[in-house]
Amino acid sequence: MGDNLAFLDMEFGHIHGTKKLIYFPIELGIVVYDPHGDKIIETISKHFSKDIEVEKWRNNTNEMMMTIQPSLVEVANLHRKHYDIEYNKNRMVEMEEIPDLLNLAGSVYNELGVFLQSITSKHDIQHCFVYGGKKDILCIRRSGYQADENNIIDVQEKIKQMMKMHTSSVKAGVTLPNPPYFA
Numbered sequence: 001m002g003d004n005l006a007f008l009d010m011e012f013g014h015i016h017g018t019k020k021l022i023y024f025p026i027e028l029g030i031v032v033y034d035p036h037g038d039k040i041i042e043t044i045s046k047h048f049s050k051d052i053e054v055e056k057w058r059n060n061t062n063e064m065m066m067t068i069q070p071s072l073v074e075v076a077n078l079h080r081k082h083y084d085i086e087y088n089k090n091r092m093v094e095m096e097e098i099p100d101l102l103n104l105a106g107s108v109y110n111e112l113g114v115f116l117q118s119i120t121s122k123h124d125i126q127h128c129f130v131y132g133g134k135k136d137i138l139c140i141r142r143s144g145y146q147a148d149e150n151n152i153i154d155v156q157e158k159i160k161q162m163m164k165m166h167t168s169s170v171k172a173g174v175t176l177p178n179p180p181y182f183a
Contacts, residue, residue, distance in 0.1 A: 002124025004041065007031040010136055013054025015101055016075050017091040022101050024108040025139055026054060026078060028115070032123045041123060046115055048108045049078035052101075053085055106142075113143030120147070128152045 013026040030044040056074050059067040075085040093101060119125065128147065130136035133156040140152060 002126050003034070003036060004123050004125050005033045005035060006119065006123070006125045006128045007033065008128055008130050008136065010130070010132055010139060011056070012135070012139075013056055013076075013078070015093070015105070016053035016055050016085075016087075017093040018101065019092070020055070020057070022098075022105050023054075024048065024050075024105040025112055026056070028112065030119060032119070032125070044119065047078070048111060050104055050108060051077065051079040052104060053077050055087065109139070109142045110144065112139070113145040116140070116143060116145040116147075120145075126151065129155050131155050133157070 007030065009029040010025045011027040012023045014020045014023040026048050028044075028046045028048070030042075030046075032041040032044070033039070034041050053075055054077075055072060056076065057070050058073050060069050060071050062068050072087055074083060075087045076083045077085065116128075120128075128140075128151060130140070130152065132139075133154060137152060137154055140147075
């Protein structure tokens with residue numbers, strides 16, 4: 001395994017009418033970084049668009065960057081490039097539609113896994129960093145991407161761990177050295 005790092009940022013779409021229960025990645029941004037040469041090797045953007053209406057949500061945060069409520073940004077059919085579709089909070093998919101919708105979401109996850117594997121092989125990636133927390137980790141697992149779990153690093157979780165260490169050390173009167181490299 002190589003020494004390069006990949007920083008992943010994913011955006012998700014929830015299938016309209018599933019009450020946010022069926023979702024898949026709709027956009028992936030990757031920065032491939034060479035830590036030894038201290039340079040960005042490549043920036044990559046990949047869109048996953050299926051012929052289905054998806055809800056794109058964002059979180060509203062307070063001044064402490066804590067989520068106070070989710071807010072709907074838009075409903076769109078990215079494949080057809082139809083945006084500003086009216087959100088219908090009462091819309092519910094029929095039970096008969098669910099297997100097909102799950103298959104559609106599964107096809108996106110499979111596409112994601114193949115894409116991540118190709119990037120890892122092309123750039124000899126050692127670690128992948130994700131920012132979306134457990135949702136990103138679950139998405140990568142669902143994709144079938146073959147990587148050692150220790151090679152996928154959840155930045156949010158690392159920050160929480162470091163904050164707990166810092167808080168504990170402050171209470172104990174201990175000064176911590178500069179934090180080590182994430183891995």
